[in-house]
Amino acid sequence: MVALADTPVMAGDRSQRARRVAFGLAGLLGLTGLLSLSHGASGVRLDLVLQSWLAGEDVPARDWLILWEIRLPRMLTGVLVGASLAVGGAVMQGLFRNPLADPGLVGVGAGAGLGAVLAIVLGGQAPAWVAAWLGWNMVPVAAFIGGWLSTMVLYRVSTRAGRTSTATMLLAGIALGALAGAATGILVYIADDRQLRDLTFWGLGSLGGASWPKIAAAGPVMLLALLAAPFLARGLNGLSLGEAAAHHIGLPVQRVKHVAILTVAAATGAAVAVSGGIGFIGIVVPHLLRLATGPDHRYLLVNAALLGATLLLLADLIARSIIAPAELPIGIVTAVIGAPVFLWILLRRRGLVDL
């Protein structure tokens, strides 16, 4: 468990610092967003395009397409997905009072994975009207439904007499994950070579398929969840004292759990649906912030959204330019950069984190 604010080394109120960090991160996100819009293999420059547009000159259709249809949706998807994954991780760690918790614990990962695999392997056999209606979006839609369904099942299983047991949820989540893994295994067995490659790439994540229709479908879900998350802050702060204590200081414990689980399922379900499996953001970002500005969820949740979005945009910049004209799956970048940084911080500030 991450030590609470009473650690001897950094005692005291860190909310001033957390607020300053929030402003810093917001500025950083803005800069990264601009960088993401203005950098790309085609060499189209945001400033030049805007300049000639403002001057009333003709902007080549190709440049507009690259900025408006490729880079902007990709940037917005990166912001929403990065923020959702980081906030999802922060909420889960607070809810389960466990530093290893991530959205996978509520079954989103396993369920979404199963949904995606189902769509990739059996999508070709779907009825014609389903295929016509969903088109390319069959994989994201199936992933979202899979993630949502498995969370609901898990929530039902671990709720008895109006009380949700996080311990039961943890254990049932492992069982459900194994079940989804077995079903995925059957589908992997049926899959042909091409589908297997698709599965591998899906599991490593990418922002490559970002488009306006996808943002229109998944964006509102992630946005709603992100806006709801800060309202959980007080509840999660209370829960860090333990469920009984939280109840005694008058917190609606069950409602906090209920809203937290729904928020995480929505945010990460939609994020995974549009971008595939992107690891590590949900674990690294909240911990980095806890080390820097303390465990107070009032600041942690907002800062996690900002830092998660920034980091994912940076990772995407690397992913799409390092081996151009090809593109590296973004999950590789987040893990390769995230893991060593995280280890380094753990080693340097070992005293602060007593896991």
Next chain:
Amino acid sequence: MIRQIAASLAAVVALAPAAFADTPSRVVAAGGSVAEIIHALGAGDRLIARDTTSSFPPEVEALPDIGYVRALSAENLIAMDPDMILAEHDAGPPEVLDMLQRSGIPLVMVPQALDPDGVAAKIATVAAALDLPEAGAALQAEVAAQLEAARIAGDALPTAPRVMFILSMQGGRLLVGGEGTSAEAMITLAGGSNAVTGLEGYKPLTDEAAIAANPDLILMMDRGGDHAVTLADITAHPALGLTDAALNRRVVTMDGLYLLGFGPRTGAAALELNSHLRLLVDEVKG
């Protein structure tokens, strides 16, 4: 066959009307057999990039790599400023293909091939897209003649030897080519029969099923990863060691794209495989 070619030509015209305005000179190939056909048509100098699966002829490997054919990147491709993208049927993802078309780059999808007609249709599609009708007709005739020779040689075999295609044997576990695979199509083309039945696609095979399948010949690819597999590995394998193929030391390895790409070298590959089968049949008779 003619109907297929006509259909693919119609598809090209429908997909890329702009392609015929000018002869494309900056072409991206997505798919090993596509790059091969472009080179065989004598248009290799028009290629500016290729995908990961393109490895023949060796000079295409010097071109920039656009990555795996099903995970293409829209902006990176547009940035290369191609005037045509020639892609195998399974290129993707669809969002990126859509973006490419909207950026005004003609995108030509080359149909899948698992038989001589399919190979002819592939060549016809590429030749039409590159505006090379004569070279296309010549290449088609050449490849058709080779494929016909392979078919005749295949028919001339008194029996159809049982061939097992092993995709990999990592850790001793067999992954073999079942029904409907390009490996089976090639085995049939060469006059053999697939020893693996009752499985669809490339699937793991149990040791006992491998013994029961008892192939006369084992066929493998010689490419990275599995290239360490030798005859000794096969004879030492608990199940494969008991098959006729291992007992008579009949193991053939061929380059993956050559063997399974169904490009212009398909006829040559089928003839090569057929010569191994012919040897085998004569040995058994004699």
